[in-house]
Amino acid sequence: MSAGRTVLQQNVASDRIVSKYPQPFHPDSTPYQSLNFHPKVKAACSDNKTGRAGLKICKGVLVGDVAVGKTSLVHRFCHNVFERDYKATIGVDFEVEKFSILSSPFTLQLWDTAGQERFKCIAASYYRGANVVIVVFDLSDATSLSNVEKWMDDAYLLSEASYETVESQAIGVANSLQAEYWALSSKTGENVKEFFFRAVSLTFEFLVLRELEPNGSGESKQIGSDLLKIERERTEVYEERKKKDLKCC
Numbered sequence: 508m509s510a511g512r513t514v515l516q517q518n519v520a521s522d523r524i525v526s527k528y529p530q531p532f533h534p535d536s537t538p539y540q541s542l543n544f545h546p547k548v549k550a551a552c553s554d555n556k557t558g559r560a561g562l563k564i565c566k567g568v569l570v571g572d573v574a575v576g577k578t579s580l581v582h583r584f585c586h587n588v589f590e591r592d593y594k595a596t597i598g599v600d601f602e603v604e605k606f607s608i609l610s611s612p613f614t615l616q617l618w619d620t621a622g623q624e625r626f627k628c629i630a631a632s633y634y635r636g637a638n639v640v641i642v643v644f645d646l647s648d649a650t651s652l653s654n655v656e657k658w659m660d661d662a663y664l665l666s667e668a669s670y671e672t673v674e675s676q677a678i679g680v681a682n683s684l685q686a687e688y689w690a691l692s693s694k695t696g697e698n699v700k701e702f703f704f705r706a707v708s709l710t711f712e713f714l715v716l717r718e719l720e721p722n723g724s725g726e727s728k729q730i731g732s733d734l735l736k737i738e739r740e741r742t743e744v745y746e747e748r749k750k751k752d753l754k755c756c
């Protein structure tokens with residue numbers, strides 16, 4: 508936790524409190540159209556005698572091409588710093604951020620994976636059990652967008668395109684993957700907090716709803732599991748490829 512942040516009860520910093528449903532980057536850039544937390548989630552959190560909405564942890568994994576800005580994004584959000592000099596991630600880095608969402612504690616584990624080809628196999632093992640997968644690309648590098656689909660194991664190639672064209676294509680890619688798109692800058696900090704608040708709140712809502720289901724932790728097909736579904740498919744394809752050879756570390 509950065510020095511200078513006010514720390515409240517349960518070790519949650521004052522700037523990690525979510526009381527309103529964070530909105531998407533753009534209404535067209537998300538499959539999640541709710542404007543508010545689910546009424547059941549609100550009710551469970553306001554009447555938390557059962558403790559059902561308490562002590563939740565979620566796992567978020569950042570993936571994407573080499574040097575697209577995964578580490579910078581994590582450092583901007585977790586420590587409010589930006590480093591101009593590129594230092595390659597070796598293997599995987601790990602951060603923990605504590606939130607209070609609708610007055611319930613919620614912990615986000617962030618796994619920042621390396622984009623370099625030689626670390627891909629290591630990164631794949633960290634995807635398992637992820638509640639949210641964040642695929643990062645560089646808006647100034649159309650190739651890194653075309654590789655988003657490689658990361659999600661879908662074939663879709665982009666030609667040379669302007670920033671606006673890349674962005675509208677990115678929204679299309681996100682829509683086709685049932686994922687949500689955000690443009691942000693780790694350099695200036697623009698949209699970084701909004702993005703993580705959104706990601707952690709959607710995951711929180713999903714986990715609370717899943718717990719409120721009659722049979723407890725039944726498999727739901729909403730938010731987190733969509734992301735998990737994509738990831739599971741990705742991991743399955745990866746496992747298949749691994750069997751067929753592929754130079755793996």
Ligand SMILES: Nc1nc2c(ncn2[C@@H]2O[C@H](COP(=O)(O)OP(=O)(O)OP(=O)(O)O)[C@@H](O)[C@H]2O)c(=O)[nH]1
Nearest residue numbers: 573574575576577578579591595596622692693694
């Ligand atoms: N202008 C600008 N530069 C950025 C931004 N985010 C990252 N960078 C720069 O991009 C370079 C790569 O950033 P990293 O965060 O290390 O990239 P990465 O994806 O973690 O790299 P690997 O872990 O090796 O895959 C660095 O020189 C950063 O300063 C951004 O939002 N704007």
